[in-house]
Structures are given as structure tokens and as C-alpha cells.
Amino acid sequence: xxxxxxxxxxxxxxxxxxxxxxxxxxxxxxxxxxxxxxxxxxxxxxxxxxxxxxxxxxxxxxxxxxxxxxxxxxxxxxxxxxxxxxxxxxxxxxxxxxxxxxxxxxxxxxxxxxxxxxxxxxxxxxxxxxxxxxxxxxxxxxxxxxxxxxxxxxxxxxxxxxxxxxxxxxxxxxxxxxxxxxxxxxxxxxxxxxxxxxxxxxxxxxxxxxxxxxxxxxxxxxxxxxxxxxxxxxxxxxxxxxxxxxxxxxxxxxxxxxxxxxxxxxxxxxxxxxxxxxxxxxxxxxxxxxxxxxxxxxxxxxxxxxxxxxx
Numbered sequence: 513x514x515x516x517x518x519x520x521x522x523x524x525x526x527x528x529x530x531x532x533x534x535x536x537x538x539x540x541x542x543x544x545x546x547x548x549x550x551x552x553x554x555x556x557x558x559x560x561x562x563x564x565x566x567x568x569x570x571x572x573x574x575x576x577x578x579x580x581x582x583x584x585x586x587x588x589x590x591x592x593x594x595x596x597x598x599x600x601x602x603x604x605x606x607x608x609x610x611x612x613x614x615x616x617x618x619x620x621x622x623x624x625x626x627x628x629x630x631x632x633x634x635x636x637x638x639x640x641x642x643x644x645x646x647x648x649x650x651x652x653x654x655x656x657x658x659x660x661x662x663x664x665x666x667x668x669x670x671x672x673x674x675x676x677x678x679x680x681x682x683x684x685x686x687x688x689x690x691x692x693x694x695x696x697x698x699x700x701x702x703x704x705x706x707x708x709x710x711x712x713x714x715x716x717x718x719x720x721x722x723x724x725x726x727x728x729x730x731x732x733x734x735x736x737x738x739x740x741x742x743x744x745x746x747x748x749x750x751x752x753x754x755x756x757x758x759x760x761x762x763x764x765x766x767x768x769x770x771x772x773x774x775x776x777x778x779x780x781x782x783x784x785x786x787x788x789x790x791x792x793x794x795x796x797x798x799x800x801x802x803x804x805x806x807x808x809x810x811x812x813x814x815x816x817x818x819x820x821x822x823x
Contacts, residue, residue, distance in 0.1 A: 513822050515540050516548035518562065520555035525753055530554055532629060536811055545570065550818055559595045567598035571821050575603040577750030578771070579612040580674045592616055601821065605750045606771045622817060625772045626751070627810025628802060632729055633760035636737045643738045649722060653699040654691050656684055657739040657763070659732060659754060661706035671709040676745035676768065679785045681713040683743055686789055688719050701735055703727050736761035741793065745785070746770045759802035764793030776801045 515537070519530035533554075534541045545551050545566040553559045553574040559567075574595065579588075593616070602621045604610045610621045636643065644651045662677030664670040671677045688698040700714055700721040707723065714721050724731065736742070742758050744767035751771045758765040759776050766789075767773040769782050776798050783791035804810070 513540055513550070513819060514542045514548045515550045515552055515818060516542050516545040517552045517554050518545075518558055520558050522555075525751075526555045528629075529626060532627070532807065533811070533814075536808060537815065540815075549822055552818075553595075553599075556595070557591075559598075564598075571601075572599050573601045573603055573818075573821070574599045575605075576609055576613055577605060578609050578674075578748050580748050581612070582673075589616070601817075606775070608748075608771065609750055624813055624817075625756075625775060625805055626753075627807050627814075628756045628760060628805045630760055630806045633733055633736070633757045635762045636734065638737075640738050643734055647722075647734070647738070649701070649738065650697075650699065653697045653720075654687070654740045655699055655701055655738060656687065657701045657703075657735060657742045658710065659703040659735065660752065661704050663706040663709040665706060668706065668708050669712075672706070674746060674748040676747050676785070677709045677713075679745035679747075679768070680743055681710060681717070682785075683745060683783075683789055684714070684719060685717050687741075688717065701739065703732060703735060732757075733761060736763045739763050741766065744768060744770065744773070747785075755798075756802050756805060759798035760806075762795050762799055764795055765798065766791040766793055 517530045517533055519527050521527060542548050545562050548570055550571045550573060551562060551566060553572065556574045556576050596617050599619050602613060602617065602619055604621060604623055605625045607623055610623050614621065641651050658680055660675060662672050662675050664672050684700060691698040700719060702710060702721055702723045705725055736757060742754060742763050742765040744752055744754055746752060746768055749771035755765065755767060755772055755776050766781050766783055767777060768785060773782055778794050778797045781791050781794050783789055
């Protein structure tokens with residue numbers, strides 16, 4: 513059995529997934545789709561980079577991470593239908609994405625979260641105080657994290673609403689006021705590009721923040737280690753990876769009910785937008801829940817499924 517895995521080559525999470533998969537299963541992986549038995553469109557939006565002759569004659573698995581309903585109608589829906597004729601099996605990381613694509617295909621849909629690289633995401637031996645001091649971050653503040661883009665690229669002002677930056681800022685402003693009553697200052701640590709919307713909201717609310725636009729992987733792991741709270745406030749997500757990364761780094765996290773949140777976090781760590789924000793982190797629960805997705809164990813269900821497809 514030979515597998516070709518399509519990477520987007522966008523310096524994004526999917527490129528790392530492809531690299532990790534190919535490194536672990538090098539004996540099964542090929543560098544060109546013509547040599548494959550299975551073409552895995554892990555970056556499904558790049559499917560038309562594969563010549564049609566290969567899509568017709570190979571087994572095709574397409575990973576759909578999530579759909580944004582407001583953006584799906586039109587070109588994206590036409591693209592989905594064009595690709596659907598070649599797909600033998602859809603892979604989705606969560607049940608919510610399965611529910612999103614079910615009305616658009618008659619093909620089987622397989623639900624399985626992506627694996628997690630525990631060598632990248634881990635608790636560091638240094639104390640929070642030591643790590644903050646080395647980064648020049650106030651050791652006494654209540655530090656809230658968010659490491660994803662939140663602003664549309666076409667104008668660098670409009671919020672990318674599926675990521676929930678407006679909901680994130682609403683939550684931060686509420687926590688800021690609550691902590692102020694306790695004599696504690698809440699601040700925010702941002703990472704990733706296109707953070708203009710959130711930075712604008714924080715500045716308007718008088719909330720101090722730290723920002724690293726394109727930090728290296730090890731730096732992001734350190735950032736997780738110094739947080740008092742990470743907030744996922746997305747409306748639509750396939751992961752997000754921040755949930756499993758927080759679980760690995762033992763970072764307190766609360767999230768909206770998106771993606772894999774209900775698989776990794778207990779019910780009391782999940783909040784609904786517009787509520788009183790009573791959700792509470794549960795580090796131990798998340799740490800235990802993520803174990804079965806850690807590499808190399810997290811790879812095994814994928815290989816089992818691919819062998820089933822061939823047989």
C-alpha cells in the first residue's frame with residue numbers, strides 16, 4: 513500500500529501534519545500521486561493540484577476541516593461538488609464538520625480527530641515566574657492567551673467571524689473588569705498574524721497586551737506555559753489545535769462548543785457566547801482526554817482505515 517498525502521505548502525498546521533505522517537510512515541508514503549494507491553487530500557482545498565487522471569484511478573480520501581456556512585454558498589459549494597465526484601471517503605476531525613457536509617455528499621464520512629505531537633507541546637520544567645521574567649512579561653498579571661489569526665486579509669480590519677474574535681474580546685473585557693475588582697490586572701498575550709481586529713478592541717478597552725506576530729514553535733509552547741487562561745471563542749472550527757495543545761501543555765482553557773472541544777474538555781469548561789462566562793478550566797481532565805491522540809498512538813486509526821480502504 514502506497515499513500516500520497518497532499519500538503520498545502522502554506523507554512524500552516526496541515527503542512528506539519530503531512531510532515532509528521534510521512535516521517536512516521538515513510539515506507540508507505542510516496543512523493544508523487546501517480547505512484548500511490550491512496551491519494552489523501554489532507555489539504556482538501558488544494559485538490560485541483562492533483563491531475564484528474566490520478567483522481568479517477570486512485571482511492572481518494574478528502575479531509576474537510578470545517579465549513580463556514582456564510583461563506584460556503586457559491587464558489588466553495590461548486591468546488592465541493594466538483595471534487596465530490598472523485599472522493600471515495602471523507603475524513604473530518606469532529607462530528608460537527610460531519611453534520612456540515614452530510615447534506616452535500618452521499619459518500620461515507622469518517623470522524624477522527626488529528627493526532628497531537630507531544631514532543632512539540634509539553635509542560636516546561638521552569639516555573640511560570642521564570643518564563644515570564646525571561647520574556648519581559650509582568651509576573652503578577654492575569655494572562656489570557658490567543659494564538660490564531662482573527663482578521664480578514666482583504667482589509668486587515670474586519671473580524672474573521674468564524675474565529676470569534678468579537679466573542680473573544682467580549683470575554684476578555686468581562687474578565688478584565690472582574691479581575692480589576694480583585695485588584696488584579698488582566699492582560700492578553702497574542703500570537704499569529706492578522707491580529708489587527710483584536711488589538712484594536714483591546715486598545716479601545718484600555719487592556720494591555722503582548723504580541724508576537726510569527727513566533728517559532730518552541731516559543732508558542734513557552735507562551736502556553738505562562739498563561740492563566742486560554743480562550744477559544746470560535747463559531748466554527750475543525751480543531752482547533754489550541755484545544756489539544758493546551759491539554760498537552762496543561763494550560764487552563766475554556767472554549768465554545770466547536771470542533772473537538774467536547775472530546776477534550778468537560779462540559780463545565782465549555783461556554784455559550786453571550787452567557788455569564790461561568791465556564792471553568794479543568795487541566796487534569798483535558799490532560800487525560802488528549803492521551804489517546806498523542807503520537808505515535810494517534811496515527812494508528814488512520815493507518816487501520818487506509819488498509820481497510822485497500823482491502
